[in-house]
Amino acid sequence: MVDSDEPDADTGRADGAAERAAAANAPGDPDIDDLLAKLDALSDTVDEGHEREKVRQTISLVERMPGTGALAERITKYTSRDLAESFVGAVLFALPLLVEGGVFEIAAWFAATTVSGVPVLLIGHVGFIFLATAGLLYFADFRQIAIRHPIFGVIPRRYAGVLLVSLTTSATMLLFWGRLHEGDPTAVERAGRIAVVWAAAAFGAGLGDILPGESQGEDLGKFDLDIGDD
Structure with a gap:
């Protein structure tokens, strides 16, 4: 006993x-x-x-x-519907720039301003897109965004999704509308055109994703690519 x-x-x-x-x-x-x-x-x-x-x-x-009404502003899941909402927002914000000649002028300025052959303004502009998108998603008071299943344990899925969807949308629309190669631009100028439209598209994609609130559907957590997750 x-x-x-x-x-x-x-x-x-x-x-x-x-x-x-x-x-x-x-x-x-x-x-x-x-x-x-x-x-x-x-x-x-x-x-x-x-x-x-x-x-x-x-x-x-x-x-x-x-x-707990304030929790309606809390977003935890990231679904395929969020990707679709980002695409719609990117299109709406990119459309006005596709017919603006100012995009070409800004891209030419980016290409012409270099330091030791490096387009520093273009690189700075891309960095601004990354920072502004992060600020919109995680620091502005539109919604409380929870970070779950980050890619490789580091990159938030929503952040990566908004940037990739908006970048793809910008490049594709410029190409299909014949604006990417118009005037025989250099490679840096083409990259600059995409970057200019991308800035607006990323903002639209972020708003399109978070403003409707929590999306219905299955969370895309299984695609987090976290190599340390069994």
């Missing part, structure tokens, strides 16, 4: 230690956001599809609770 009781006592002590550790790591003043963060983390750890669906249903239930 003594031997059989000892494992139970050890188990009880272990459970108590785990509970104390969990309590120590818990937020000092927990709120609904903390609960949702825990549920998000739980959905990433469960293996079975039906278990993951149960967690999603619980998250949806919490978000519909009275007094």
